[in-house]
Amino acid sequence: MGSGxxxxxxxxxxxxxxxxxxxxxxxxxxxxxxxxxxxxITNRLxxxxxxxxxxxxxxxxxxxxxxxxxxxxPDELISRLKEIxxxxxxxxxxxxxxxxxxxxxxxxxxxTHETLMRFRDRHQDPDATDLEYSARINGYDSKxxxxxxxxxxxxLVTMIxxxxxxxxxxxxxxxxxxxxxxxxxxxxTFTPERAFGFGGGFAVxxxxxxxxxxxxxGLAPAPVLDVEQRLKDFQDxxxxxxxxxxxxxxxxxxxxxxxxRSEVEDGTFEYRQREFVFHPDRSLExxxxxxxxILGVLYGD
Amino acid sequence: xxxxxxxxxxLSTVQDAGRFGEYALGMPPSGAMDQFSYEVGNYLxxxxxxxxxxxxxxxxxxxxxTEDAVIAITGAEMPxxxxxxxxxxxxxxxxxxxxxxxxxxxxxxxxxxLAVAGGIDVPLFMHSRSTYTLIGLGGHxxxxxxxxxxxxxxxxxxxxxxxxxxxxxxxxxxxxxxTELRVIIGLASYRLTEESLEExxxxxxxxxxxxxxxxxxxxxxxxxFVEREQPAGAGADQANVVDFGYPIGSIxxxxxxxxxxxxxxxxxxxxxxxxxxxISADRDKLAQTKTNDRTRFRSVDLDExxxxxxxRREQLEEIRQALQ
Numbered sequence: 001m002g003s004g005x006x007x008x009x010x011x012x013x014x015x016x017x018x019x020x021x022x023x024x025x026x027x028x029x030x031x032x033x034x035x036x037x038x039x040x041i042t043n044r045l046x047x048x049x050x051x052x053x054x055x056x057x058x059x060x061x062x063x064x065x066x067x068x069x070x071x072x073x074p075d076e077l078i079s080r081l082k083e084i085x086x087x088x089x090x091x092x093x094x095x096x097x098x099x100x101x102x103x104x105x106x107x108x109x110x111x112t113h114e115t116l117m118r119f120r121d122r123h124q125d126p127d128a129t130d131l132e133y134s135a136r137i138n139g140y141d142s143k144x145x146x147x148x149x150x151x152x153x154x155x156l157v158t159m160i161x162x163x164x165x166x167x168x169x170x171x172x173x174x175x176x177x178x179x180x181x182x183x184x185x186x187x188x189t190f191t192p193e194r195a196f197g198f199g200g201g202f203a204v205x206x207x208x209x210x211x212x213x214x215x216x217x218g219l220a221p222a223p224v225l226d227v228e229q230r231l232k233d234f235q236d237x238x239x240x241x242x243x244x245x246x247x248x249x250x251x252x253x254x255x256x257x258x259x260x261r262s263e264v265e266d267g268t269f270e271y272r273q274r275e276f277v278f279h280p281d282r283s284l285e286x287x288x289x290x291x292x293x294i295l296g297v298l299y300g301d
Numbered sequence: 302x303x304x305x306x307x308x309x310x311x312l313s314t315v316q317d318a319g320r321f322g323e324y325a326l327g328m329p330p331s332g333a334m335d336q337f338s339y340e341v342g343n344y345l346x347x348x349x350x351x352x353x354x355x356x357x358x359x360x361x362x363x364x365x366x367t368e369d370a371v372i373a374i375t376g377a378e379m380p381x382x383x384x385x386x387x388x389x390x391x392x393x394x395x396x397x398x399x400x401x402x403x404x405x406x407x408x409x410x411x412x413x414x415l416a417v418a419g420g421i422d423v424p425l426f427m428h429s430r431s432t433y434t435l436i437g438l439g440g441h442x443x444x445x446x447x448x449x450x451x452x453x454x455x456x457x458x459x460x461x462x463x464x465x466x467x468x469x470x471x472x473x474x475x476x477x478x479x480t481e482l483r484v485i486i487g488l489a490s491y492r493l494t495e496e497s498l499e500e501x502x503x504x505x506x507x508x509x510x511x512x513x514x515x516x517x518x519x520x521x522x523x524x525x526f527v528e529r530e531q532p533a534g535a536g537a538d539q540a541n542v543v544d545f546g547y548p549i550g551s552i553x554x555x556x557x558x559x560x561x562x563x564x565x566x567x568x569x570x571x572x573x574x575x576x577x578x579x580i581s582a583d584r585d586k587l588a589q590t591k592t593n594d595r596t597r598f599r600s601v602d603l604d605e606x607x608x609x610x611x612x613r614r615e616q617l618e619e620i621r622q623a624l625q
Contacts (some may be wrong), residue, residue, distance in 0.1 A: 015487035017548030018578035019606040023488050030534025030543045054326035059547045060534065064546035065323055067600065069607060070614070092547045161327035161570035163436055166380060168544060175533065183572070200572055201366060201534030202544065205342075207327075218452045239326045 009034055012085060014078050019069045022077050025062040030201050033090065034061045035158045035170065036280040039244055040091040044084050053077070059159045060100050060168060060202070060245045071089035095277055100154065100246040100298045102272035103205070105196045106148050106257040107131070107218040112195050115188070116216045122186040130215040134181045134198065138170055149179065150217070150249065153291050155203060157245040165207035165225030167241035172287050172294075195218045196249070203249070207239075221252070221260035240271070246278065248298060274298050303370060304602040306416070310404070312513075314423050315440040315452075316537050317353040319565065320429035327569045330549060331431035333437060334514060334565055334588030335412055337474070337617065338376035342416030344621045345373035345393045347463045351456065352420030352600065353430035355446075358513075359395030359415040359591065361404025364415075366396045371418035371460040373469075377410025377476065377589060410476035410579035410589040416599045419457030432512050435566045468594050472616065476551065477591045479505075482562075485617040489542055489550060497524035501560070501576065501598065508594045511561065514566040517587065519596060526574070536572060544572040550579035550587075552598075567584060582609035600625045 013025040024041075027034040035058075042058040045065065052072025057064045067077055088094070108131065120126040125133040125197035135146035155169035171178060182200040188211060191197070195206045197214030204214060207225035225243055226234040233240055241247070252260070274297050282290045306313075316339065319332025333339030333356055339576045342354055355362075361379050374381045381388045382403045388394055390413075396402065404413065423430050432440025441450060490498060506519035510539070526539040534543045534570075540555050547553070547563050553573040554560045562579055579587060579600065590596060600622050 015489075016485045016578070016603055016606075017488060018485055019603065019610055020550075020551045020579050020581050021548035021578065023546065024550065025545065026490065028535070028543065029532030053324055057325040057569070059545045061543045062545040064324075064548065066548075068612060071608075073604060121538075130496075159546075159570060160325060161546065162544075162568045164323075164327040164438075166327055170534070178533065180534070200536035200541065200544065210436065220519075236324070243325075 008194060009037065009090065014081065016074055017064065019074065020066060022065045022074050022081070023062065024064070024081060027061045030170065030177065032156065032170065032280065032284060033174065036094055036154065037088060037123050038063045039096065040088045040094045041084050044088060047233055050077070057161070060170065078192050083257055091159065092248050094280055096244050096280065098244045098246060098276055098278050099273045100248065100276045102220060102298055103220060103247045103249050104252040104253065104260055105129050105218045105249050107196075107220040107221045108150075109257070111192050112216040112219050114194055115195070117189060118190075119184070119188045120216040122184050124185055125183060133252065134179070134215050134217075137181065138179050147251070149177070150203070151251045153288070154246050154248040154294055156244055157176055157247060158202070159242050160239065160241055160243060163210065165239040165241065166204055167224060167245070167247070169203040170201060171203070172246070172283055172291055174287055181215050181236060183213035184215070190214070192219060194223060196220055199217070219257075221257045222264055222271065231264065231269055233257070233271050237257070244278070246276065246294060248295060272298065302365065303454040304452040305365045306446045306448060306452070307365060307368055309446040309448055309450070310357055311360040312358040312447040313362045313398045314356050314432040314434065315353050315423050315430055316356045317430045318351045318440070320433070321432055323427055325557060328427065329433065329565060329569055331433040331514075331565050331566050333414060335376055335585045337417075337585040337613070338412070338414045339419075340422065340617060341391070341468060341620055342414045343374045344624045345463070345468070346418040347421055348414045348416060348418065352416075353423065355415040356402065357415060359407055359411060360513060360565070360592070361413065362550050364402045366398060366400050366402070368398050371457065371463055372396055372398050373416045374413055375416070376413040377547050378398045379407040379410075379413045380405040380408070389467070391473050393463045393465060395461070395464045399413055400528055404568050411591040412588055417454050418460040422453040432561060433566055434582035435568070438497035440473060449608070463472070468573050468620055469623060472620050476588075478594045480586055480590050480594060480596050482596060482598050483580045483596045483606065484552065484577040485603060485606055487576040488548075488577060490576040492526050492542070492574040493523050493554070493576055494527055496596070497526075498576070500524060502600055504597075506560065506596045506598070508590055508592050510592050512590070512592055514564055516563045516564050516567050517562045517590070519560050520558070524558060524560070526556050526557060530623065540574055542574050543573045544570055546570045547575060548578050550581070550584060551575045552577050552579070563599065564588070580606040580609060582613045
């Protein structure tokens with residue numbers, strides 16, 4: 001089970017990814033605590049600006065660093081990472097300067113519904129929808145209760161990747177409230193762009209259309225990837241999400257979905273977002289109380 | 302305009318050294334799969350490092366030059382013809398406006414590279430001209446070449462003095478249908494049983510039809526995972542882990558069969574256990590393998606990987622100097 005307050009994390013595994021990557025698995029199990037460590041370590045590494053480090057990729061319960069081994073020996077990097085690991089410890093007192101973002105999503109939209117019905121033969125339960133199935137195996141009485149749980153508490157962006165801009169999100173709730181679902185038995189060959197899905201312990205927004213194996217619940221009207229950088233939120237980067245962002249998935253109806261879609265089309269859409277200094281310790285102590293505070297910052301004015 | 306595309310070949314894409322520094326956004330490097338052949342092509346035509354060329358996979362295109370140009374063809378043995386006459390490879394050639402370049406069928410290897418003096422001029426996308434085939438970004442309109450496409454080349458000035466330069470025989474690779482790739486075992490290799498790890502290294506694997514710029518899938522053995530109670534967030538299948546980053550060259554084994562080596566256009570992360578990584582020096586060789594070829598994986602340590610990398614770099618430098 002996930003580590004909550006006071007539980008010890010295991011020893012990190014350091015490994016070479018060939019000669020050009022160093023891969024560090026902080027724990028086999030996902031927990032907020034381990035992700036905070038991954039973020040604290042990679043933030044520190046970024047600040048050090050070590051020559052020969054080309055990419056720093058924080059992941060859910062691990063992180064990866066790409067290096068130019070002609071400039072920096074992987075063993076040298078690993079020695080430094082072990083020191084940083086000790087300095088960071090269990091990330092107690094770690095503060096994350098981040099932002100909290102309102103991410104609209106229309107649950108049970110017609111487009112992902114059409115998709116999931118088309119691939120029923122690849123699913124664990126061909127006779128239910130992905131939402132009905134996920135609600136049942138997570139012990140919810142109804143899919144409405146399940147949806148309410150997903151939309152009721154904010155999420156931490158714990159990793160970006162798979163394809164450009166796709167955010168993995170882990171909900172800021174106690175371990176016993178974490179939702180967990182399997183991926184499709186065989187992956188779909190199609191997923192609509194901006195589909196809101198769930199696999200293992202993670203929610204995602206598919207940044208582009210393509211193959212995928214996550215359970216499908218809805219569709220986001222606003223993009224997470226804007227290659228042409230037309231929208232204001234994408235002026236600095238074609239990818240909107242950043243590791244450490246706090247996303248609040250907010251349910252919207254068809255009317256609001258369509259309105260946001262037309263704002264995206266005419267280039268005027270902007271995410272509602274507020275700067276926020278996130279204190280992981282407080283989230284681990286009393287997540288629900290802290291979440292109310294976070295949402296107050298986002299929607300308070 | 303400098304090159305007009307007739308029939309486009311099976312998969313011909315604009316590629317350069319790759320798109321680096323964006324891995325954390327989920328952007329893989331793309332770029333030429335066989336960087337050795339690609340780079341030597343640039344040396345031959347006198348290009349600056351990183352100028353874009355064409356990667357030609359399995360079956361070559363028909364290209365008409367609409368201006369005089371200086372070119373070189375390297376990589377897979379796919380004998381080129383200019384106006385129907387066989388032309389040399391690993392050698393700098395002059396072509397005239399109106400000349401037509403075609404390719405005979407593939408004899409060995411998988412990917413040939415066309416370098417053109419001045420480089421193929423497509424817009425930079427995230428500081429690279431490489432085509433990212435998986436989602437269609439970069440290169441020429443984000444896709445493989447199609448009939449009727451017109452490619453511009455960069456300004457080359459006078460490169461007539463380069464014509465006739467050739468790579469020393471000793472440096473021209475030969476491609477076999479049996480390849481050994483060196484790997485560093487690691488990442489989540491603890492997920493495999495010891496016997497399975499041994500079997501992975503003792504099996505002669507066959508390249509399946511699923512072998513492209515995203516990854517190479519192999520068949521030939523069955524590997525088993527250490528049974529465990531799946532950790533939080535990983536999902537139920539024993540092959541699954543809490544989603545993490547995938548290095549280029551990393552090997553994953555979904556379902557215990559058909560290991561996949563991820564290549565230049567791969568997904569940057571996901572939830573399948575990875576067991577090791579092909580070393581950087583052997584990616585050129587991997588890129589020249591094709592469906593039904595046989596591959597063995599040999600475990601090496603970091604020192605051997607770094608030594609192989611150094612030798613490759615020195616060899617390229619020797620070639621570059623000899624061609625100056």
